[in-house]
Amino acid sequence: MKKSLVAVALFGAFAAQAQAQSAVVIYGTLDAGVSKSTGKTTEIGGRDNNKLGFMGTEDLGNGLKALFQLEMRYAPDTGLLEGGNSRPLFQGQSRVGLQGAFGTVRLGRGLTAYQESSMAFEPWSGIPSKAGFQTDLMVAGYTSDPLSGDNSLNSRNRFSNAVFYNTPVFSGFQGNATIGTKEASGQAVVGNGTIASPQYAAGMEATANPYSLSATYNNGMFGAMAAYERNAVESKIWSVAGSVVPMPNLKLMASYQQQDQDKTDTIAFQNGKTKAWVLGANYTMGPGKFLAGYGQKDPESQEKTKQVSLGYEYSLSKRTYVYADVSNKKQAVNFITGKAQNDSITSYGVGVHHNF
Numbered sequence: 001m002k003k004s005l006v007a008v009a010l011f012g013a014f015a016a017q018a019q020a021q022s023a024v025v026i027y028g029t030l031d032a033g034v035s036k037s038t039g040k041t042t043e044i045g046g047r048d049n050n051k052l053g054f055m056g057t058e059d060l061g062n063g064l065k066a067l068f069q070l071e072m073r074y075a076p077d078t079g080l081l082e083g084g085n086s087r088p089l090f091q092g093q094s095r096v097g098l099q100g101a102f103g104t105v106r107l108g109r110g111l112t113a114y115q116e117s118s119m120a121f122e123p124w125s126g127i128p129s130k131a132g133f134q135t136d137l138m139v140a141g142y143t144s145d146p147l148s149g150d151n152s153l154n155s156r157n158r159f160s161n162a163v164f165y166n167t168p169v170f171s172g173f174q175g176n177a178t179i180g181t182k183e184a185s186g187q188a189v190v191g192n193g194t195i196a197s198p199q200y201a202a203g204m205e206a207t208a209n210p211y212s213l214s215a216t217y218n219n220g221m222f223g224a225m226a227a228y229e230r231n232a233v234e235s236k237i238w239s240v241a242g243s244v245v246p247m248p249n250l251k252l253m254a255s256y257q258q259q260d261q262d263k264t265d266t267i268a269f270q271n272g273k274t275k276a277w278v279l280g281a282n283y284t285m286g287p288g289k290f291l292a293g294y295g296q297k298d299p300e301s302q303e304k305t306k307q308v309s310l311g312y313e314y315s316l317s318k319r320t321y322v323y324a325d326v327s328n329k330k331q332a333v334n335f336i337t338g339k340a341q342n343d344s345i346t347s348y349g350v351g352v353h354h355n356f
Contacts, residue, residue, distance in 0.1 A: 024056035032076040033323070033351015037130065038344070044077040047129035047325060047349055051092050057099075067106070068096040091155060095164065106164040112144050112212035113164070113176035114229040114237065115157035120216075121225060121241035121253045123280030123293040124311065130347040131309035131325035133278045137295040140259040140276040142237040144229065147206055159210055172219045182206040182232065206232035221245050223253075236260045249284040272300035287315040291325075305331045319355045324348075 031046035053071035060066055071092030073082035082091065088109070097106030110116075118138055119126025126134040135156065143156040162180040183206075214227035223243040230236045241255035259274040278295035291311035298304045309327035316322065331343045 022056070022058045024054065026052075026054055028052040028356050029353070030076060030356070031351060031353045033349055035130065035347065035349035035351075037347040046076055046351055046353075047124075047131070047323065048127040048353060049092070050074050050076050050082070053092065064098060064100045066097075067099055067104075069093045069110075087155075088160075091158075097164070101168070103168050104164075104166045107162070108164075109158060109160040109162065110164060110178075111157055112159050112162075112229060113178045113214040114212045114227040114239070115139070115144060117176060117214035117216050117225050117227055118239060118241060118255065120218075120223060121243055121255045121280075122278065123253065123282060123291045123309070129311075129325055130349065131291075131293075131311050131327040133280070133293055133295050133307065133309070137276045137278050137297050137305070137307060138239075138255060138257065140237060140257045140274045140297060141299065142229075142231075142235060142257075142259045142274075144210070144212070144231055146235070147232050159212070162210075172217050174216050176212075176214045176216070178212040180210040180232070182209055208232060208234050225255075251282045253280045253282075254278070274299040289313040289315075305329065313353075320352065322350075322352050324350045 029048060029051050031048040031050055032044070033046055034042060035045055035047075036042045051071050051073050053069065055069045056067065058066040070090045071094075072090050073087070073092055074080065075082055081087065081089070088094070090109070093108070093110045095106040095108035095110050097104060099105075115126075119134060122132065122134050122138050124132035124134065126132070126138075128135050139157070145156060145158055145160070148160070159178055159180040161183045162178050165177045167175040208230065210230060210232045212227070212229040214225060217224045221244065225239070225241045227240075228236070228238045237257060237259045239255060239257035241253065243251060243253040245251050254277070256277045257275070259276075261272060261274075274297060276295065276297040278293060280291075280293040283290040289312070291313070292309070294306075294308045296304050296306050307327060307329040309325065311323060311325040313321045313323045326346070326348050328344065328346045331345070
């Protein structure tokens with residue numbers, strides 16, 4: 001009997017130690033709402049990505065940790081995987097790595113250093129809302145992954161088959177780098193360019209290893225970023241951004257970015273340079289939060305795109321809020337058809353957002 005009690009006590013001690021050294025978290029987002037845009041029917045959807053994720057760490061001793069993260073996407077109105085079967089199962093993130101005094105090293109698929117760093121300087125915090133600026137103006141029409149098939153079904157802000165490195169934070173400063181391989185599907189189609197002047201050609205293969213670099217600074221009141229990225233077809237983008245919190249409930253932010261497509265040795269058509277800038281503000285009043293932004297994108301030899309957006313969020317709890325967005329985007333060239341037209345698209349959306 002005593003031996004049994006000793007065995008149970010030892011098992012409990014080892015289990016408690018294992019629990020303390022390892023942790024796995026299941027998390028996610030459920031965002032659903034109603035939206036309407038000029039020329040389109042009313043839709044059920046959301047302003048943010050809906051995701052289900054698994055994230056874990058294991059203490060290896062001597063300050064070293066193993067970590068992993070898997071994140072899948074789904075459509076809230078149908079329950080299907082986002083993009084059907086055309087997107088990766090873990091299209092949000094699929095990374096494993098080590099963390100220690102040297103920083104963090106991960107391998108797999110995830111946001112590039114440029115894309116991840118720039119979200120802190122966008123008034124909608126980088127979510128792909130129609131009112132937001134991250135997917136177009138904050139990147140000057142650039143795509144990080146042009147060789148993974150139809151961009152309407154593919155994330156434009158991630159590298160697959162890549163190594164990700166983040167330095168430790170030194171007095172608010174941090175360096176970030178992402179380096180990818182030349183692996184690609186070879187199913188590229190026209191991307192953020194036009195039919196007459198595409199960013200890349202159908203069936204094209206990678207001409208270079210893509211990479212992404214960023215340096216960030218944050219001391220609570222001030223934030224800044226400088227970033228540079230080159231994708232697999234040698235389109236390049238660089239950006240500088242800054243933010244200031246002049247009072248506890250107000251954040252002001254600004255960014256400037258430029259895409260360069262002149263280095264396209266194996267591509268028949270080029271867009272040249274595209275410049276863009278975005279100004280934004282967030283103001284919190286009790287449980288409410290106001291969002292505002294204005295920006296322009298100026299492709300070489302083409303008319304400007306102009307966008308103005310307003311949003312409001314009201315927190316019902318720490319994990320749930322309701323929201324309303326409205327935006328107007330004037331785009332002189334349809335970047336899908338290449339047809340010149342004076343599009344003025346107004347979008348409205350209301351919904352509820354829940355984190356778990």
